[in-house]
Amino acid sequence: MRAFTIKNLKDFMNQLLLADTFDYFSVSEASITTFVTFSIDGSLHPDFYDSDTAARLKAAGKSQVRWSGIKSWCYSVIRGKRTPVSFRFIFLLPEDRSRALCESSQAPVEPDNIAALFLNIHYNGTALTVTTGTSLKIFTLDKTLEHAFDNAVQKFLLEHGIDFEME
Numbered sequence: 001m002r003a004f005t006i007k008n009l010k011d012f013m014n015q016l017l018l019a020d021t022f023d024y025f026s027v028s029e030a031s032i033t034t035f036v037t038f039s040i041d042g043s044l045h046p047d048f049y050d051s052d053t054a055a056r057l058k059a060a061g062k063s064q065v066r067w068s069g070i071k072s073w074c075y076s077v078i079r080g081k082r083t084p085v086s087f088r089f090i091f092l093l094p095e096d097r098s099r100a101l102c103e104s105s106q107a108p109v110e111p112d113n114i115a116a117l118f119l120n121i122h123y124n125g126t127a128l129t130v131t132t133g134t135s136l137k138i139f140t141l142d143k144t145l146e147h148a149f150d151n152a153v154q155k156f157l158l159e160h161g162i163d164f165e166m167e
Contacts, residue, residue: 002150003167004157006128012162017075021160025091026064032077033085064092086124093117105148113137117149
């Protein structure tokens with residue numbers, strides 16, 4: 001796990017809400033507190049869709065909404081004259097990218113044993129932090145995958161010009 005404190009909040013928010021920087025991440029959950037708290041469970045509900053679309057989602061293994069699918073709604077809640085009291089977004093690295101990272105890092109973990117690689121974005125009213133997290137379906141003392149994901153997130157932030165300090 002690694003924590004990054006974001007130095008330029010406005011730039012980060014533009015990348016999060018207006019650019020496509022984070023669009024490929026899946027959303028586990030989101031919470032935005034303004035005058036009330038808006039909560040989103042990122043789980044897709046196949047019953048909402050017609051049977052063909054539900055079958056395609058299931059065949060593709062898609063169980064979570066992508067950030068691109070709810071970003072505009074979140075933007076509409078956040079924008080305005082007043083800054084939100086707080087917000088939290090929990091993103092998941094998509095399975096294909098988790099698998100690729102696991103294989104490229106040569107972690108001694110089978111890709112099927114990765115429960116999730118998390119990117120937690122939290123704003124508490126004054127500071128914004130991005131924290132990584134790794135969840136495996138098995139127990140291991142090996143931290144190869146965790147370190148690879150931490151480094152990948154750091155590289156991602158640098159490549160997108162996001163200014164941060166590591167905690």
